[in-house]
Ligand SMILES: Nc1ncnc2c1ncn2[C@@H]1O[C@H](COP(=O)(O)OP(=O)(O)O)[C@@H](O)[C@H]1O
């Protein structure tokens with residue numbers, strides 16, 4: 243099947259960037275994710291909506307490699323890939339921003355942006371000396387490029403506002419990626435006020451393109467319809483519909499979330 | 511060069527953040543502690559003619575050196591999100607081992623090294639128990655406190671004996687007017703500052719202690735860091751244990767009784783936190799000098815030892831209360 247695929251992947255560039263096929267995952271009796279198929283195209287923002295417990299976070303964690311599926315396949319550029327750990331997904335260019343952001347409040351902004359990927363000098367690996375100046379310089383340049391306004395890269399993340407923390411998490415996720423990478427965001431604006439949420443949405447809009455594809459879970463239906471290209475609706479672990487964000491109204495979307503099927507015709 | 515000028519429409523809270531930074535700098539725990547140390551020294555000097563003499567300062571320094579070495583291990587463990595209550599008993603086991611070996615005719619240097627090796631092994635066991643069996647470090651090292659105390663009593667048959675040969679008492683000697691333990695203090699301080707504050711491993715230790723879940727997501731091996739930090743703490747316990755035995759010139763299973771109190775008080779005063787991810791070598795050093803000076807001054811004012819325990823314990827409560835005060839901007 244893939245015998246004509248060229249080694250650098252260009253030969254299969256017609257296939258979606260990421261495909262999930264028949265993904266299932268249960269916790270005891272709870273079918274958190276059931277027989278889910280998803281396609282994510284290049285440069286696309288795909289919204290994921292659904293009630294609490296619909297399986298959105300679980301699905302995302304399966305792609306990020308922190309939850310393993312009971313069954314199903316994952317393909318990138320049409321080729322099957324094995325994702326069993328967070329390192330696997332990161333190696334494939336997939337970055338996830340968790341609901342709790344996974345920031346280090348006790349470390350400063352630059353340290354958070356570079357955590358785990360610090361440039362060092364001298365001895366190899368863990369015993370190498372941190373290049374602090376360089377990290378602050380590059381972190382400041384990154385924040386400026388992304389239009390993120392934070393007084394100083396030397397501030398501990400613990401003193402930042404919710405929106406600033408979210409933006410540091412996003413900056414960290416996009417800082418090191420080359421082309422064709424995927425950013426997974428679980429409710430990035432859940433804990434934010436309206437203004438901060440709008441700023442974060444603006445940042446997400448800014449960072450798309452350049453080969454960056456985004457999957458974003460959100461409860462704010464108007465916001466996600468505005469931001470995303472397509473919106474996937476989940477209910478009780480199942481993928482009930484995918485909507486074209488531009489031609490779908492907020493009411494239609496909410497109806498699907500509640501009913502699990504289009505209100506009148508019952509046909510997706 | 512610093513092209514980080516805030517773009518137009520800078521967020522309102524950047525000024526609040528600058529203020530928070532200034533406040534932290536001014537009211538930083540180190541600065542407050544230094545002021546407290548100066549006040550304490552001034553008070554003792556006014557009450558005791560003897561307090562600020564070079565001989566007494568050297569005594570304080572000698573006691574500080576041993577305390578600092580073990581306290582630095584305690585600090586590393588706290589930074590990485592652990593706790594080690596077994597330090598006093600660990601020092602006792604190390605001290606009696608080295609003393610017994612020396613008494614049996616083992617050369618001084620070899621006895622010293624073997625004592626330190628025992629310390630490293632104790633640290634490794636602590637780390638192994640905490641990471642492998644997932645036992646809360648408070649429980650694991652509290653149990654180790656008693657296990658090791660038992661071991662120290664078994665090794666010595668429960669007796670304290672003075673070593674007849676003065677060759678073991680090198681920790682009492684001065685080189686160029688400086689007590690020998692101070693050289694160990696300097697070595698441990700330099701090694702720890704470099705490790706903790708300039709290397710990737712040190713940065714990751716802060717990360718592991720500050721947010722272990724996030725550290726795992728950033729592909730750090732949290733358990734291996736914790737095993738490593740307990741082992742390094744064991745190394746420091748080993749050095750401190752041998753130095754203490756040498757200072758006392760005795761094989762004494764209860765030599766390091768109450769050291770947990772002095773060490774923990776010093777480290778918490780120095781800004782480390784039970785919640786992990788915070789602490790510094792410099793802070794611990796100031797904390798140790800403070801506690802040593804407090805102990806020294808009170809003893810010389812003929813305050814009863816029981817009262818000294820109460821005062822040091824109260825200082826620990828104050829330090830932890832200060833650490834847990836509500837902070838603006840924190841959850
Ligand atoms: N680690 C887990 N252990 C047990 N049940 C879980 C776990 N993670 C998720 N679940 C269950 O799976 C279902 C889907 O959860 P989740 O994916 O978090 O939903 P969502 O993010 O859409 O709110 C829920 O019923 C939840 O209770």
Ligand SMILES: [Mg+2]
Nearest residue numbers: 298299300428
């Ligand atoms: Mg969720």
